[in-house]
Amino acid sequence: MNKDLYAVALKNALTEIMNICPDVRRSFIFAKDGAIVARVSETDEETTEKMISAFQSIAEKADAIGSLKAFYVNGKKGKVILSSVNDMYLALAASENADTTYLHSVTRVIIPTVLKLLETITPTPLQLAPSKQLVVDTLSGFFVGDSVQIDTKILEEWAELLNQKGISEVEIEAFGGKATQCRVKEINDSKLKGKGMIRIPEKVCKTLEVKKGELVKVKPAST
Amino acid sequence: MSAKNKSKNNVENVQEKLQSIKDREGIIGYILRGPNSASIDLKDPTKIIDYAVLSATAFEAGQDISAMFEIGEVDSIITEGEDTKILSRVVNEHRLSIFMEKNVDHNKLCKDLNLT
Numbered sequence: 229m230n231k232d233l234y235a236v237a238l239k240n241a242l243t244e245i246m247n248i249c250p251d252v253r254r255s256f257i258f259a260k261d262g263a264i265v266a267r268v269s270e271t272d273e274e275t276t277e278k279m280i281s282a283f284q285s286i287a288e289k290a291d292a293i294g295s296l297k298a299f300y301v302n303g304k305k306g307k308v309i310l311s312s313v314n315d316m317y318l319a320l321a322a323s324e325n326a327d328t329t330y331l332h333s334v335t336r337v338i339i340p341t342v343l344k345l346l347e348t349i350t351p352t353p354l355q356l357a358p359s360k361q362l363v364v365d366t367l368s369g370f371f372v373g374d375s376v377q378i379d380t381k382i383l384e385e386w387a388e389l390l391n392q393k394g395i396s397e398v399e400i401e402a403f404g405g406k407a408t409q410c411r412v413k414e415i416n417d418s419k420l421k422g423k424g425m426i427r428i429p430e431k432v433c434k435t436l437e438v439k440k441g442e443l444v445k446v447k448p449a450s451t
Numbered sequence: 452m453s454a455k456n457k458s459k460n461n462v463e464n465v466q467e468k469l470q471s472i473k474d475r476e477g478i479i480g481y482i483l484r485g486p487n488s489a490s491i492d493l494k495d496p497t498k499i500i501d502y503a504v505l506s507a508t509a510f511e512a513g514q515d516i517s518a519m520f521e522i523g524e525v526d527s528i529i530t531e532g533e534d535t536k537i538l539s540r541v542v543n544e545h546r547l548s549i550f551m552e553k554n555v556d557h558n559k560l561c562k563d564l565n566l567t
Binding site for chain 1: 533
């Protein structure tokens with residue numbers, strides 16, 4: 229899984245844990261080499277780094293008890309839990325009233341489950357229909373409306389790619405950089421079919437700053 | 452009774468109780484370190500140095516972490532390994548580390564030692 233997505237998913241999980249249990253003040257996840265994998269904003273960088281350094285100093289000397297699995301510090305005003313989760317460590321700082329059973333569920337069940345899920349899930353790539361370069365033909369007259377017209381074949385191709393019944397809107401981008409989104413219909417003039425054209429109302433042409441015969445990039449609008 | 456004598460009595464009480472719990476199932480041993488002396492009783496004497504270093508590091512790290520996260524004076528520190536854990540507590544000016552198997556209830560142990 230993409231590292232950024234992984235970090236975002238873990239950060240969201242930590243945020244939700246803090247939302248559910250307000251007694252948890254700070255939380256972050258770091259790798260064995262000390263690299264921070266996910267951290268919620270309340271935890272400042274300096275504290276995080278010092279904490280990791282303190283933890284690593286114990287981990288280095290923990291061979292006598294097997295590898296270090298967890299480290300708990302219970303203070304008069306709160307508690308800190310550092311727990312091994314797969315190849316990473318979860319750090320949680322909570323107030324003295326925090327429910328210990330809940331904290332143990334978080335460290336031993338919730339976060340390991342999230343990590344396991346993230347490791348087994350492969351995100352489905354977004355289905356992106358390729359944009360087409362089409363030649364502009366202008367539509368003029370009182371009744372042209374705001375819709376553009378494109379070949380039926382192209383619309384059917386996009387619909388199939390996106391697993392949709394049909395395409396109702398498209399994004400048009402001129403090479404000058406102007407872009408807009410319009411409703412789309414099939415080309416109704418049989419002479420213009422199959423020629424790689426897009427018929428655009430004059431008003432929309434002005435918006436895009438394009439003229440008849442120029443090329444524009446067109447793709448289905450994301451829904 | 453002066454504070455110093457009271458403290459001495461507390462430590463002596465703990466030492467007596469440590470003698471009574473050291474043969475319990477799952478207890479590996481203990482290190483009680485004072486400013487000038489230390490009592491060590493471990494089932495495997497070859498591990499004395501490793502355990503002493505680890506227990507000292509755990510105290511230091513625990514106190515550093517407590518300061519960083521502002522959780523106040525440290526009551527207890529638990530260091531968990533694969534099969535073994537260490538309960539670390541300060542008893543007056545002495546640092547007590549009890550080594551035990553992971554399945555031992557350290558909260559009950561604290562009660563039995565009057566450390567709660």
